[in-house]
Every structure is written in structure tokens, then in C-alpha cells.
Amino acid sequence: MGEFKVHRIRFFDYMPSAIRAMAFSTRTERLALARADGALEIFNFSDNYFQEKVLPGHDGRAVEALCWVGPRLFSAGLNGEITEYDLENLRPRYTVDAYGGPIWTIGVNSQGTLLAVGCEDGTVKMFEVLKERIQFQRNLDRQRGRIISLSWHPSGTLIAAGMMDMIRIFDAETGRATHRLVVDRGAGASKSKEVVVWSIAFLSDYTIISSDSAGKVQIWDGLNGTLIRTHLITKWDVLALSVSQDESSLVAGTSEGTVVQFQFLSSTVDRLDKDWVRTRTFKNHSHDVRALAHTETAVVSGGMDTQLVVRPLLDKVEKNTRESAIRKVSFPHRSLVCCAKKAGVLLFQFPDHLELWRLGESDGYGKPGGSLPVKRGPEKLIQLKRKGEDHICCSALSPCGGWLAYSTVTSFRLYRLLNGSISICKVSKLPKDLRPAHQLCFSTDSSKLFASSSNSSVVVVALNEPECKYLGTLKAKYGCRQPVHLLSASENGKWLATANTDCEVHVYNLDKLKLHCTVPVYGSCPTAMAIHPTTSNLVVVHADQQIFEYSLVKKEYTEWSRRLQKQGLHSLWLERDTPITHVTFNPKNPAHIIVQDLFMFCIIDKSLPLPEAKNVLYNQMTLRSLPEPDRVLHSHGFKICKDFQHLLCVSLLEDHSLVVVERPLLDIVSQLPAPVRQKKFAT
Amino acid sequence: MQGGGRVRSRSLSVTMRRSAMTLQNNMAKNQRGEAAPSSRMTGRERQMGGFSLLLESSDDEGPEEVTFEDSKADARRSMKRALDTARREKELLKEKRRKRQELFQEQKKRKLLSAEVLEEIDSTKQEQSHVKAAEEEAEPEEVEGRKRNWKQNAARNLKGNYTVTTVKQSTLASSQLKAAEDFLHSRMYGPGSRRTTSNEMLSLENKMGKNKSAAVQFVKKNWACQKKAKAEKLKKTWIHMQQIPSS
Numbered sequence: 001m002g003e004f005k006v007h008r009i010r011f012f013d014y015m016p017s018a019i020r021a022m023a024f025s026t027r028t029e030r031l032a033l034a035r036a037d038g039a040l041e042i043f044n045f046s047d048n049y050f051q052e053k054v055l056p057g058h059d060g061r062a063v064e065a066l067c068w069v070g071p072r073l074f075s076a077g078l079n080g081e082i083t084e085y086d087l088e089n090l091r092p093r094y095t096v097d098a099y100g101g102p103i104w105t106i107g108v109n110s111q112g113t114l115l116a117v118g119c120e121d122g123t124v125k126m127f128e129v130l131k132e133r134i135q136f137q138r139n140l141d142r143q144r145g146r147i148i149s150l151s152w153h154p155s156g157t158l159i160a161a162g163m164m165d166m167i168r169i170f171d172a173e174t175g176r177a178t179h180r181l182v183v184d185r186g187a188g189a190s191k192s193k194e195v196v197v198w199s200i201a202f203l204s205d206y207t208i209i210s211s212d213s214a215g216k217v218q219i220w221d222g223l224n225g226t227l228i229r230t231h232l233i234t235k236w237d238v239l240a241l242s243v244s245q246d247e248s249s250l251v252a253g254t255s256e257g258t259v260v261q262f263q264f265l266s267s268t269v270d271r272l273d274k275d276w277v278r279t280r281t282f283k284n285h286s287h288d289v290r291a292l293a294h295t296e297t298a299v300v301s302g303g304m305d306t307q308l309v310v311r312p313l314l315d316k317v318e319k320n321t322r323e324s325a326i327r328k329v330s331f332p333h334r335s336l337v338c339c340a341k342k343a344g345v346l347l348f349q350f351p352d353h354l355e356l357w358r359l360g361e362s363d364g365y366g367k368p369g370g371s372l373p374v375k376r377g378p379e380k381l382i383q384l385k386r387k388g389e390d391h392i393c394c395s396a397l398s399p400c401g402g403w404l405a406y407s408t409v410t411s412f413r414l415y416r417l418l419n420g421s422i423s424i425c426k427v428s429k430l431p432k433d434l435r436p437a438h439q440l441c442f443s444t445d446s447s448k449l450f451a452s453s454s455n456s457s458v459v460v461v462a463l464n465e466p467e468c469k470y471l472g473t474l475k476a477k478y479g480c481r482q483p484v485h486l487l488s489a490s491e492n493g494k495w496l497a498t499a500n501t502d503c504e505v506h507v508y509n510l511d512k513l514k515l516h517c518t519v520p521v522y523g524s525c526p527t528a529m530a531i532h533p534t535t536s537n538l539v540v541v542h543a544d545q546q547i548f549e550y551s552l553v554k555k556e557y558t559e560w561s562r563r564l565q566k567q568g569l570h571s572l573w574l575e576r577d578t579p580i581t582h583v584t585f586n587p588k589n590p591a592h593i594i595v596q597d598l599f600m601f602c603i604i605d606k607s608l609p610l611p612e613a614k615n616v617l618y619n620q621m622t623l624r625s626l627p628e629p630d631r632v633l634h635s636h637g638f639k640i641c642k643d644f645q646h647l648l649c650v651s652l653l654e655d656h657s658l659v660v661v662e663r664p665l666l667d668i669v670s671q672l673p674a675p676v677r678q679k680k681f682a683t
Numbered sequence: 684m685q686g687g688g689r690v691r692s693r694s695l696s697v698t699m700r701r702s703a704m705t706l707q708n709n710m711a712k713n714q715r716g717e718a719a720p721s722s723r724m725t726g727r728e729r730q731m732g733g734f735s736l737l738l739e740s741s742d743d744e745g746p747e748e749v750t751f752e753d754s755k756a757d758a759r760r761s762m763k764r765a766l767d768t769a770r771r772e773k774e775l776l777k778e779k780r781r782k783r784q785e786l787f788q789e790q791k792k793r794k795l796l797s798a799e800v801l802e803e804i805d806s807t808k809q810e811q812s813h814v815k816a817a818e819e820e821a822e823p824e825e826v827e828g829r830k831r832n833w834k835q836n837a838a839r840n841l842k843g844n845y846t847v848t849t850v851k852q853s854t855l856a857s858s859q860l861k862a863a864e865d866f867l868h869s870r871m872y873g874p875g876s877r878r879t880t881s882n883e884m885l886s887l888e889n890k891m892g893k894n895k896s897a898a899v900q901f902v903k904k905n906w907a908c909q910k911k912a913k914a915e916k917l918k919k920t921w922i923h924m925q926q927i928p929s930s
Contacts, residue, residue: 062860078863080856102863120863189875196870213870236877237870255871286884288871670881670899670906674872677879683887 002589002603003368005657007359011378012348012648014336014663015671017057019302021075023066024293026245031293031300032073033308034063037351039391040075040085043329045295047524049310050543050579051333052501053483055090056391056409057351065106069115069129076117078102082127082134088481089454090393090438091409096134098125105149109156114172116159118147124161124170140175143168151202153222160208160222162197167210169222179225186214199241201250209250209276211238217252217262219276231278233260236676242292242299249313250276251299253289255676258282259301259311284309284326287675297323304673306330322575330646330665331598333527334485335581337649337661343401344653345381345421346661351391354406356382356421359659381421387411396440396449403446403463407437412451414468431470433459441487441496448493448510452484456500460513472513474498476506486526491533495552499526505540507552517555522548527579534590541580541595545573547604560606567610572617573638584652596650601660602640611636618642882906 017035024031029046038057044050062078073085080102086093100119107116108129115127115134122143127134140159149162152172159170167181185195196213203209206222215234220227236255243250250262261280266273287304294300297316302308308329317323338347348355357380364372384404386392388411395406404415404424412434414427437451437459448471449461456476462469474496486499495516496508505519505526524542531538537558538550546569549561557565578598586592586603593604611617618640623631649661872878886898900907 060857060860062864078860080859101859104863120859193875666885666903669885672881674878674880675884677877677883680887680891683890 005362005372007657007659008644009346009378009659009661010664011357012337012661012663014350014648015668016306016331018304018306019291019308020063021066022291022293022300022302023068024295024300025068026296028071032066032068033291033302034066034075036062037391038063039351042087043308044525048543048579049327049329050525050527051329052525053087053090053485054332054334055085056393058391059389064104067106067108067115069108069112074106074115076103076106082106082115082117084134088483090483094133096127100125104147107150107152109152110154111156114156116150116152118150118161120146122146124150124159138175140170141177143177148196149198149200151200153202153206154204158202158222160200160202162200162210164194164196167197167200167208167220169225179222181208181220181225181227183210183212183218184214184216190214198237198239201241201243203243203247209241209243211241211252213237215254229276231262233278234258239288239290240292242294244294245296249294251292251294253292253301253303255288256678257285257287257289257303257305257675259284259289259292259299261299282311284311286669287672306668306672325577327577331648331663333579333581335649338395338397339649339651339653339659340397340399340401341651341653342399343421345397345401346659347395347397347404349392349395352386354384354392354395354404355380356384356404358421382424384415384424387413393436394438394440396442398442398446399444400446403442403449405440405449407440407451409436412436414449416465427468429467431461431468433470433473434461438483439485439487441489443489443493444491445493450487450489450496452487452498456480456482456484456498456504456506458484458487458496458498458508460510474508474513474515476504476515477518480504486529488529488531490531490536495531495536497529497531497538499529499540501525505529507538516552519550522546528581528583528595530583530585532585532590533587539583539593541583543579545569545576545580564610567612570611570615570617570638571613582650586652587654588656594650594652596647598647599645600640600642601644601647601650602638605637605639608635608637611638
């Protein structure tokens with residue numbers, strides 16, 4: 001097969017940000033997630049939980065709450081502003097200052113016409129949702145404490161607001177506060193601290209469910225303003241609540257990392273007296289759970305341990321199928337590492353800076369599985385801090401290591417690296433058409449830069465020393481609105497392939513700067529793609545783990561691809577839950593395709609037979625134990641290596657050595673904030 | 684015999700009652716003014732007389748007779764003693780206070796001295812405020828030594844490389860944001876939040892997990908470097924100490 005010298009890199013200090021808020025839109029099956037650094041992520045739940053879009057964060061945009069109004073996404077933050085996002089251009093559309101101090105919560109009524117925000121100064125402000133903007137309508141009665149949480153009654157006539165030590169019920173039409181529900185403080189030491197009603201839900205039968213910092217979930221009668229039931233579920237805070245669409249199930253997230261489910265059931269069989277009963281407890285997090293969403297079939301939770309966990313409920317899905325497996329998303333579904341193959345230089349993208357590292361050297365020889373002595377260690381060449389308050393959206397490094405580019409939502413910067421990537425100087429004269437981009441890519445001969453722009457178009461710029469010349473814009477067919485998230489240039493400089501979040505893959509002819517062809521649309525979003533250097537076949541991998549190979553010259557699927565589709569991929573391959581984020585090729589063997597996801601990398605050998613359903617997929621270990629002649633009989637085309645875990649990038653350099661960038665999960669967990677102290681027996 | 688102990692205690696209590704009764708009689712006599720000299724005695728003396736009676740009540744004999752003069756002299760002596768001790772204590776405190784005051788004044792003088800020097804220099808060069816701030820932190824000796832050089836270089840430092848910038852004004856929104864974040868942080872991580880460290884949590888997992896292993900700072904090589912270095916040093920000194928007596 002092949003022996004590779006592996007550069008095993010673990011000095012990429014990637015640190016994800018804590019999950020702060022989330023909102024699920026049942027109509028579009030999309031989950032919007034807000035992180036502590038202001039970044040927003042959109043997950044497509046119908047497409048294998050693929051992270052479709054990432055909107056970079058902003059210093060000072062401390063998002064506290066998210067809200068979907070139809071297809072539109074609104075957020076409110078501690079900077080006192082309500083922001084609407086443009087999901088086609090991956091940027092905020094506009095911001096409206098609420099003039100009430102930090103905003104703690106946002107909620108829309110079921111008709112989608114009014115947006116209510118709860119502010120620090122004690123007012124609930126109502127905004128009208130208009131076609132292109134929102135407009136301030138009025139304030140409800142001002143209260144003497146901050147409004148931490150609010151919930152609309154499904155009829156749109158009442159609003160329940162959780163504050164410090166109490167819950168207020170407002171009449172939405174008159175704005176008067178009608179009822180005041182007093183929440184008990186905790187026992188013991190917490191008697192002196194005010195209790196914060198972190199989350200609240202108003203159900204259609206006028207029941208209010210509240211969760212507070214004393215660890216209680218309380219059930220109130222909203223019409224009379226009385227307490228029905230108290231459930232003490234934890235010693236710490238209950239930070240989040242989420243009710244299912246049909247109001248039969250409710251989940252509460254605590255500071256311990258547990259998610260407790262309550263269901264509206266009757267204790268007897270005859271279904272007369274239904275009550276909220278505590279049913280399940282899920283412990284999927286090690287730190288506080290700060291955001292919850294209850295979809296029809298699953299409970300989605302996220303918090304300070306930065307992982308998104310989707311737990312399907314076993315009474316809604318079939319047991320022991322792929323659907324019922326728990327899903328954890330810990331790393332982004334896109335590449336943050338760029339490898340310059342000719343120069344042996346790596347670019348790491350952080351939200352606020354970029355790092356350039358040169359790989360180390362070793363010239364020892366060893367056995368497979370052993371480590372070689374390092375002659376010269378890796379060294380950090382450049383650390384480039386971004387300018388301005390917006391976080392870095394995308395970055396790229398040219399294969400020769402001479403050019404570096406990055407883009408935020410407001411600016412674009414290009415740098416020239418000299419003296420073996422040690423000194424850096426900014427290229428100041430950029431063409432006007434080069435606007436902030438969603439994705440960047442350099443051509444293999446480092447002569448051109450491709451930057452994706454709005455409406456799935458790509459701007460082509462020629463790289464020259466004093467001034468870069470604008471060469472042209474590659475436009476997709478009319479009607480493509482979604483942003484491009486994948487760009488791939490061929491090695492001979494003739495082709496450029498783009499993929500957008502609408503699952504459309506376009507291929508352009510760079511000599512004529514025109515659209516060459518469009519790959520037939522497949523239902524799942526592409527997660528990685530690359531163009532083969534010699535055969536000019538485009539290999540596309542999708543979120544549902546399907547692989548296609550398309551011949552650009554003949555404009556049809558290749559024979560191998562058809563064979564693969566006919567036989568079908570191995571079931572273990574399809575059951576993997578992390579998407580392939582990188583596709584590359586082996587210059588020494590044109591039949592090889594190297595693909596990588598979070599837990600493994602695989603060399604697909606097209607000349608070998610495809611694995612059948614009864615074959616063992618992960619057979620590398622067993623093959624090694626067999627004698628030479630037998631190996632040929634049992635081997636198949638998918639050679640999977642799981643030696644390196646939590647892979648962020650796998651790349652093949654020109655000298656045929658493999659670069660593997662790992663990020664062990666333990667290193668991330670060790671840098672998380674303090675978890676709660678749980679007293680366990682015998683510790 | 685079981686009853687013996689009880690009999691003894693009964694006799695004791697009888698004695699006490701008897702002596703108490705006699706005490707009461709004496710006191711009653713005193714109160715009634717039967718003995719004329721008793722009116723001259725102060726209440727305290729009477730009580731003290733009473734106390735002396737109580738102390739001897741454990742004997743079976745009757746109380747002793749104590750003359751008035753004796754008890755008067757006794758009382759006067761103890762009073763004088765008490766007054767003396769109080770006076771001595773006051774004087775001691777005064778002494779302490781005086782000494783402490785002197786010490787403070789000395790320290791103040793020392794401090795003032797360095798400030799004086801600086802003010803002298805500063806009066807000649809008004810604009811160099813930032814340099815003065817740096818100098819104030821330096822030791823007095825250093826200031827003394829550098830004074831001359833400083834004066835000569837002062838003229839050059841004026842035109843030196845320093846820039847004047849305005850402090851970035853934090854807006855109302857950002858201060859409110861900071862206050863809100865502080866509130867959130869204090870509720871979640873502030874006092875009373877009962878939190879532990881990631882190290883402890885991971886170490887507990889190691890201890891309770893399926894494959895039990897040591898705490899994380901011993902498992903991972905690059906954790907708790909300072910503690911490990913300190914432990915190494917301590918080990919070396921201990922070994923050194925062990926070797927010295929033997930050699």
C-alpha cells in the first residue's frame with residue numbers, strides 16, 4: 001500500500017467557544033446556535049446534522065438569545081442590540097438598539113408579528129416585525145428588576161416574564177402587569193441571595209413552567225397566579241427550559257450537566273388527571289447546560305463544554321437504528337488548517353489571529369508505528385492579529401507559501417510572505433471588486449486568488465507584487481442565492497469547482513472564465529471536494545457520506561463512481577457520524593483518493609475491489625497479521641487508519657510525507673471553565 | 684455498703700445548710716445593725732466576710748471568727764492592689780502607644796524624604812510627569828545615585844520618544860455590558876457557587892472510571908509543571924540533608 005512518514009502535529013491550540021443560546025425552526029429543520037464569542041452556526045438537521053453555515057463572531061456582540069421568525073433569524077445580546085442576520089451572505093443585516101440596557105431574552109408571538117425583548121432596566125419592549133426591518137412599538141409596564149426570561153402565550157395575549165425573585169404576567173394588549181408570582185428562595189445559604197428565574201415557558205392551557213437558580217422547576221396556574229407544583233431537580237441552577245411543539249414533553253437543563261425530562265402524563269390508565277411527571281434524566285455534558293431545544297424526536301443541548309449533543313428520544317424513533325444514536329458535534333465541519341504543500345508551512349485559523357508554522361524535520365528511518373527522532377523542531381513563523389472587531393471568517397495560504405489572505409465580514413486582507421515565509425508585508429492596492437469573501441482559495445501555481453462572493457459568484461484576481469489585477473467574476477446561473485462554502489482549483493490551473501449550501505456544484509473553465517458545467521444536484525450538501533491532477537475527475541463527498549466522482553472532460557460520472565453507487569457503500573462507512581472535511585490525492589499513485597474525517601483517514605484505492613456488505617471494513621490490522629499472498633485475497637479498496645484521533649487536517653506534502661493535525665479532546669476539556677463540585681462517595 | 688456514700692453526702696449537705704444558715708444569721712445580724720461597727724463596713728466587706736464563711740463550709744466545725752480590723756485591713760489591701768494593677772496596665776499601654784507612634788513618625792519621615800528629593804527635581808521639570816511616576820517606585824538609594832544623571836538627561840528626555848494618547852472612552856453600552864457579564868459571572872462562578880477545577884473533575888474520572896489511573900497531573904506530563912518542579916527541588920534538598928550528617 002504505502003509507507004508514509006507522518007508529521008504528527010498537536011500544537012494547534014484550537015479552543016472552541018461555549019454554546020450560549022439555540023433556537024430550532026421546525027419549518028426549515030434548521031438549528032441556529034449562538035456561541036459565547038458571538039459566532040452563529042446553522043445546522044441542517046435533515047442532512048445528517050451538517051454544520052451548513054458559520055457566521056463569524058464580533059467583539060462585544062454577547063448574544064444571549066436567538067429567535068426564528070419564519071425564515072428570518074434574530075438575536076439579542078448584552079450590548080443592548082437586536083440583530084437580524086442575512087443567512088445568504090453570512091453577515092448581520094442590521095442592528096436595532098433597544099435602549100433598555102443589556103437585553104436578556106427575546107421571544108416572538110405565534111403569529112410572527114410582534115417581537116418582545118426583556119431588558120436590564122425592567123421593561124419588556126415590543127417591536128413590530130415588518131418586511132425588511134423591525135420597528136419599536138411600545139414598552140410594557142416598567143418593573144423594578146431586570147427581566148431575565150420571557151414567554152408568549154400561544155394566543156398572543158399574555159406574556160410571562162421571569163425576573164429576580166418573581167414572575168410577572170403581562171397583558172400584551174394593554175401592557176399592564178396583571179399577576180405577580182413570588183418564587184421561593186433556596187434553603188440554607190441561598191436564602192440570602194435573590195433567586196433568578198432563568199427560564200420560563202407559557203403553555204396553551206395557561207400553565208406557566210419556570211426554572212430558577214435554586215434548582216427548582218415550578219408549575220404555576222397562569223390564570224389565578226398560584227403555584228401548582230414544585231420539583232427540586234438539582235442543588236445548582238436550572239439554566240434552560242424547552243417545551244416540545246405538542247406541549248406533552250418538557251426538558252430542563254442544569255448546571256450539573258444533566259437534562260431532565262418531564263412529561264404530561266396521567267398516573268392512572270384512564271387518562272383523566274394528567275400531570276407533569278419527571279421521567280428521564282440525561283447526563284451528556286460535564287459542564288453547565290445553557291441552551292436547549294426540544295425537537296419532535298430529539299433533545300438538543302449545549303453549554304459550557306462547547307459540545308452540541310442531540311439525543312433522540314427512544315419513544316419517538318426506532319431503537320437500535322442509526323436514527324436513535326446519540327450525536328455529538330465537538331469540532332467544526334470545515335477545515336481551519338491550510339497546508340502549503342510545496343513549502344511545508346501550515347496556516348492555523350483562530351477567530352482573532354492567524355498562525356504560520358514551519359514543519360519540523362527528521363531524517364531517521366524506522367519501523368511502521370514507531371516515532372522518528374526530530375532533527376529540527378517545528379517553529380512558529382508568524383502570528384498575525386486581525387484588525388478591527390470582526391472575527392476571521394476564512395483564510396488561505398498559497399502552496400508555495402508566498403501569499404496569505406484572510407477575510408472578515410467587513411474587510412479583506414492580502415499579505416506577501418518573503419524570505420521563506422519569515423517576513424510579511426501587506427498588499428495595499430487591492431481591486432475594488434474584491435469584497436469580503438466567504439471562502440478563499442489560491443491556484444496551485446500561486447498566480448491567482450479565488451474569492452467567493454455573493455450569489456455564489458467567485459472573483460478571480462491575479463497576484464502580482466505591487467498591485468493585484470482583477471481578472472473577472474465567475475457567475476453561476478441566475479437564481480443561486482446561497483453562499484459558496486467549498487472552493488477547489490485543479491492543479492493544471494484549468495478548472496475551478498465551487499459548491500454552495502444549496503447542494504449545487506458548479507465547475508468553471510478558467511481559461512475562458514466561464515461556467516463549464518453543473519454537476520447533477522444530489523440531495524445532500526457537499527462537505528469536501530477536490531479535482532484530480534491528471535485525470536481531471538472531480539471527487540465530491542456529501543454529508544450523508546456518499547462519494548461521487550465526476551469526469552469534467554466528459555461531463556458525466558466515471559465508471560468507478562457508477563460501480564460504487566450500484567454496489568453501495570459499506571454500512572459502517574455510512575454510519576459514521578462526522579463528515580469528511582478534506583479530500584486529496586497521491587501524486588505517486590493516481591488511483592488513490594485520501595479522505596479524512598474527525599476520527600479516521602482513509603486511502604481509497606480505485607484499483608482494488610470495493611468492500612461488500614459482508615466484508616470487514618476496518619481490516620488493516622487483520623491484514624497485517626496475514627502472510628503476504630493471503631493479503632491480496634482479503635483486501636479491498638478502503639484502507640482506513642484510526643491511529644490518530646480528533647483529526648483537523650490530513651494532507652500529503654510534495655516529499656510524500658503525511659501531515660496529520662490532531663487536537664486531543666483532553667486538551668480542550670482541561671481549559672474549560674470550572675464545573676460544579678459533586679461530592680461522590682469514596683473520593 | 685451503698686448507703687455509706689449517700690450518708691456522707693447527706694452530712695455534707697447538712698453542714699452546708701447549717702453554715703449557710705449561720706451565714707444568713709450573721710448577715711441578718713449585720714443588716715439589722717446589731718453590731719454597731721458593722722454599719723461602718725462597706726457592702727463589699729460584708730460580702731467578702733460572707734465569702735470567707737462559704738469557703739470553709741466543707742469542714743464540720745463551725746465558721747471561724749474574723750475580727751473587723753482584720754477584714755478591714757484585708758479589704759483595703761486588696762483594693763489598693765487592684766488599683767495598682769490597673770494603673771500599671773494603663774501605663775504599659777501608654778508606653779506601647781507612644782512607641783508605635785514614634786515608629787510611624789520615623790517611617791513617615793523616611794518616606795517623606797524620598798518624596799522631597801523627587802519634588803525638588805520635579806519643580807524644575809514640570810512636564811515629565813510620567814517619568815516621576817516611574818521614579819517614585821524606585822529605592823531611595825537608587826534615586827539618590829541617579830539624581831545627577833537624571834538631571835543632566837532630563838533635557839534630552841523631553842524630546843525623547845514618547846507619545847501622548849487619549850484613553851479609549853468606554854461607552855455607556857460597554858460598561859453596561861460589562862456589568863451584566865459580571866452579574867452573570869458572579870451568579871454562576873461567584874461565591875456560593877460550589878465549583879471545582881477541571882483538574883479535579885478529570886482526576887475523579889480517572890479514579891472512578893473503568894481503567895483506573897492516577898490523577899491527571901500525574902498522568903499528563905505537561906500538567907502542574909510548577910508543582911512538579913517544587914517537588915523535585917524539595918526531594919533534592921532532603922537527600923542533601925540526609926547525606927550531610929552521614930558524611
